[in-house]
Amino acid sequence: MSPLAEHEQQMVDLTARFVDERVRPRVAEFEAEDRYPEEFVEEMKILGCFGLLVPEEHGGADVSTACFARVTEELARGWMSLAGAIGGHAVIAHLIRTFGTEAQRSAYLPRMADGSLRATMALTEPGGGSDLQSMRTHADPDGDGYLVTGSKTWISNARHAGLVGLLCRTDRDATPPHTGMGVLLVEPADGLTVGPKIPKLGYRGIEACELVFDRMPVPASALLGGEPGRGWAQMMRGLEVGRIQVAARAVGVAQAALAAATRYAQERESFGKPIWQHQSVGNLLADMATRVCAARLLTADAAQRFDSGARADMEAGMAKLFASEAAVQVALDAMRVHGGYGFSKEFEVERYYRDAPLMVLGEGTNEIQRSVIAAQWIARHRT
Incomplete structure (x- = not known):
C-alpha cells in the first residue's frame, strides 16, 4: 500500500479527529431516531468531504482515489451513514469531471465541491435489481429535450440531493x-416525486427513497457529455469508484467492530484472566484482524489501479466482495467476543452488525461482483 501524499494524509487525519471528537460521542442519538445528521454534514462540508474528487480549478480537493477511500473508511468507522452521504455524490462528481461538457463542469462542480449542491445516482429499479440492462425508465425525445418516465428505488440521499445522475434509456429501440x-443530470422539479423513506435494518439517518418520474421534462443539455448512447460505459466507470467506496465503508465498519472487540477482550475477565487469553476468543481476534488488514489492502490496490487510469472493475469488485463479506463476519465475531452484551444496544457492536450487510447488497450485489470478477479474470488470462 503506497503512502499518501502529505496533504492527503492530513485530510485523513483531520477526518479521523472529526470522527473521534464529534461523531462517536453523539452517533447513538441520531441513529436511534433515524435522524438525518445535518449537523455532521455541515461540518463535513467545511472539512471538504464533498469535494474530494472535484478538480482544484473548480474548488475541490482533487485527492487520489486512494485518499478518498481512506477518508471514507474513517467516516464509516464513526458511522457508516456518514460515508453514505458522500458515496453517490462522489460518483456523480467523477462522472461530470471525466465525461461532462465544459458547461456541465462549470455549472455543477463548484457547488458540489463545497457541498451546497449534493448529488445522488439513480440506477436500481423496483423490478430490476442488479439487472440494469432490463431497466424501463426512459427519456423520450421531446423538442429540445426529453420527457422522462419511470421509477428508481433505494436512492440514498433522495430528499437532500439537488442533482440526480439518472441512468435511463434514451433510445428504446437500441439493440x-x-x-x-x-x-441525465436531473435537477428536482415538477414531474419528479420523491417517495417516503424506506424503513431499514441499518444505515439509518440517511434516507433511501423511490423516485417516480412522470413525463418529467429535462433539457437536452442535461445529457452527460452531450453524446447519446454513452451512458452505460460512463456509469460502469463510475461504479468502479462506487464499489471502491463501498469497500472502504466496509473496512471502516469492520475496523470499528475489531476495535470494540479488542477493548472488551482486554477489559473483561473470566476464570481469572482477560478473555483474549482464552484460545477461543484469541482466535476470533486473530481472524478479525487478518480480515480487516486484507480488506484494507485490497481496497487500496483497487484505488491505486483506478488512479493509474487502467480498467479496475475486477479489482474494485474483488475489494467490494471481500471487504463486505469481511465486515459481516467481523461484526458477528465482535458480538461473540462481547457475549450477551453484544446483543444489547448499550454496546456499539449491535449497530455494526446491522450496518454491515448493506455493503454485501449495495452497489451491485456480491453475486454480481463474482460474475464481474470471473469474466474479467478470464479476459485477462485467456489460454
Whole structure:
C-alpha cells in the first residue's frame, strides 16, 4: 500500500479527529431516531468531504482515489451513514469531471465541491435489481429535450440531493439495450416525486427513497457529455469508484467492530484472566484482524489501479466482495467476543452488525461482483 501524499494524509487525519471528537460521542442519538445528521454534514462540508474528487480549478480537493477511500473508511468507522452521504455524490462528481461538457463542469462542480449542491445516482429499479440492462425508465425525445418516465428505488440521499445522475434509456429501440442508454443530470422539479423513506435494518439517518418520474421534462443539455448512447460505459466507470467506496465503508465498519472487540477482550475477565487469553476468543481476534488488514489492502490496490487510469472493475469488485463479506463476519465475531452484551444496544457492536450487510447488497450485489470478477479474470488470462 503506497503512502499518501502529505496533504492527503492530513485530510485523513483531520477526518479521523472529526470522527473521534464529534461523531462517536453523539452517533447513538441520531441513529436511534433515524435522524438525518445535518449537523455532521455541515461540518463535513467545511472539512471538504464533498469535494474530494472535484478538480482544484473548480474548488475541490482533487485527492487520489486512494485518499478518498481512506477518508471514507474513517467516516464509516464513526458511522457508516456518514460515508453514505458522500458515496453517490462522489460518483456523480467523477462522472461530470471525466465525461461532462465544459458547461456541465462549470455549472455543477463548484457547488458540489463545497457541498451546497449534493448529488445522488439513480440506477436500481423496483423490478430490476442488479439487472440494469432490463431497466424501463426512459427519456423520450421531446423538442429540445426529453420527457422522462419511470421509477428508481433505494436512492440514498433522495430528499437532500439537488442533482440526480439518472441512468435511463434514451433510445428504446437500441439493440443491445445498453447501447441506447444515457446519464441525465436531473435537477428536482415538477414531474419528479420523491417517495417516503424506506424503513431499514441499518444505515439509518440517511434516507433511501423511490423516485417516480412522470413525463418529467429535462433539457437536452442535461445529457452527460452531450453524446447519446454513452451512458452505460460512463456509469460502469463510475461504479468502479462506487464499489471502491463501498469497500472502504466496509473496512471502516469492520475496523470499528475489531476495535470494540479488542477493548472488551482486554477489559473483561473470566476464570481469572482477560478473555483474549482464552484460545477461543484469541482466535476470533486473530481472524478479525487478518480480515480487516486484507480488506484494507485490497481496497487500496483497487484505488491505486483506478488512479493509474487502467480498467479496475475486477479489482474494485474483488475489494467490494471481500471487504463486505469481511465486515459481516467481523461484526458477528465482535458480538461473540462481547457475549450477551453484544446483543444489547448499550454496546456499539449491535449497530455494526446491522450496518454491515448493506455493503454485501449495495452497489451491485456480491453475486454480481463474482460474475464481474470471473469474466474479467478470464479476459485477462485467456489460454
